[in-house]
Amino acid sequence: MDEISALLDDAATGAAEARTSQELSAVETRVLGSKGRLQALMAELRHAPPEERRSLGARLNDTRVAITTIFAKRKEAIKAIERERRLEAETVDVTLPGLPVPRGRSHPLSTTTDRIKEVLIGLGFEFFDGPELEDYAHNFAALNYPEEHPAFDEQMTFYINDDRLLRTQTTAIQGRAMRGRKPPLRIATVGRCFRYEAVDATHHHTFHQVDVFMVDHHVSLADLKGILKAFASAMFGGDVEVRFRPDYFPFVEPGVDYSIYWRDRWLELGGAGLIHPNILAAHGFDPEVYSGFAFGLGVERIHMIRHGVTDLRDYLNNDLRFLWQF
Numbered sequence: 145m146d147e148i149s150a151l152l153d154d155a156a157t158g159a160a161e162a163r164t165s166q167e168l169s170a171v172e173t174r175v176l177g178s179k180g181r182l183q184a185l186m187a188e189l190r191h192a193p194p195e196e197r198r199s200l201g202a203r204l205n206d207t208r209v210a211i212t213t214i215f216a217k218r219k220e221a222i223k224a225i226e227r228e229r230r231l232e233a234e235t236v237d238v239t240l241p242g243l244p245v246p247r248g249r250s251h252p253l254s255t256t257t258d259r260i261k262e263v264l265i266g267l268g269f270e271f272f273d274g275p276e277l278e279d280y281a282h283n284f285a286a287l288n289y290p291e292e293h294p295a296f297d298e299q300m301t302f303y304i305n306d307d308r309l310l311r312t313q314t315t316a317i318q319g320r321a322m323r324g325r326k327p328p329l330r331i332a333t334v335g336r337c338f339r340y341e342a343v344d345a346t347h348h349h350t351f352h353q354v355d356v357f358m359v360d361h362h363v364s365l366a367d368l369k370g371i372l373k374a375f376a377s378a379m380f381g382g383d384v385e386v387r388f389r390p391d392y393f394p395f396v397e398p399g400v401d402y403s404i405y406w407r408d409r410w411l412e413l414g415g416a417g418l419i420h421p422n423i424l425a426a427h428g429f430d431p432e433v434y435s436g437f438a439f440g441l442g443v444e445r446i447h448m449i450r451h452g453v454t455d456l457r458d459y460l461n462n463d464l465r466f467l468w469q470f
């Protein structure tokens with residue numbers, strides 16, 4: 145008899161002392177399991193005197209129900225405590241400083257290109273794209289380069305075959321943009337160019353150019369100078385002076401190189417001139433009726449001047465210490 149009471153007491157104490165579901169489950173197995181103490185007492189019933197068997201059986205049954213209830217209640221309580229603990233462990237302190245996420249930004253040549261487009265579109269020019277892998281005709285022949293001319297020496301490049309080459313100048317867009325169109329034309333392009341160069345601080349095998357041209361009635365060097373002045377003033381800020389000096393490019397006549405006066409010095413920017421009559425005629429624009437100007441310059445050069453960068457190779461090195469300065 146005492147054994148039954150003792151079992152109930154032990155079960156109650158064991159359940160109360162169990163701190164986790166696993167501990168409780170161990171106690172439960174010990175008491176109620178098939179090899180547990182209650183089962184052992186049940187097995188002994190048959191050795192009890194027959195007159196006591198019935199009441200003993202009823203007590204054991206009541207005890208089983210009581211113990212089962214104790215365990216069920218304790219199980220609920222432990223579950224609640226465990227949920228509480230888990231929530232506490234998962235709590236996020238929203239006041240802690242966050243992990244820094246490095247942010248990217250536009251490459252200086254991209255921001256310069258964007259600005260170039262903004263300014264030239266504002267001046268009424270339309271943008272065109274041409275292929276970086278050009279053909280000989282657009283890069284040279286259509287631009288009035290005579291065969292075997294020394295002008296080629298300045299623009300040696302990488303040939304894919306006899307006819308296909310990496311373009312040396314964005315001027316190659318001219319033939320593509322003039323074909324099938326009629327003046328008035330105000331067209332610009334910006335993009336990557338390539339030359340077989342001895343690489344140094346101001347020459348790379350890969351660089352970027354912007355090219356601009358206009359064809360209409362009575363276009364003169366004065367128009368060219370006016371557009372260049374407006375372009376350079378918008379790009380560099382302030383009132384910029386433009387100076388021409390004679391230069392030679394096969395696709396212009398006359399040809400010039402131009403410099404701007406900015407922050408107390410003259411800075412050479414690129415080449416320009418009036419579009420050669422041969423080129424106008426080749427596209428069916430009568431040179432007696434139409435004339436045009438063209439100019440080109442390096443995108444890197446613009447950024448270098450503005451920010452005092454001294455080595456143009458830095459633009460392609462992808463060193464973030466350089467790029468994050470802008």
Ligand code: FA5
Pocket residue numbers: 298312313314315339341346347348349350351352353355393396413414415416417438439440441442443444445456
């Ligand atoms: C030309 O390429 C002509 N197409 C420009 C032009 C256009 C003249 C329209 C007349 C009418 P040039 O070879 O000078 O010209 O190059 C122009 C600019 O491109 C240079 O001033 C320079 O800023 C840039 N450039 C040329 N070669 C390189 C190079 N290897 N690395 C970096 N920039 C270069």
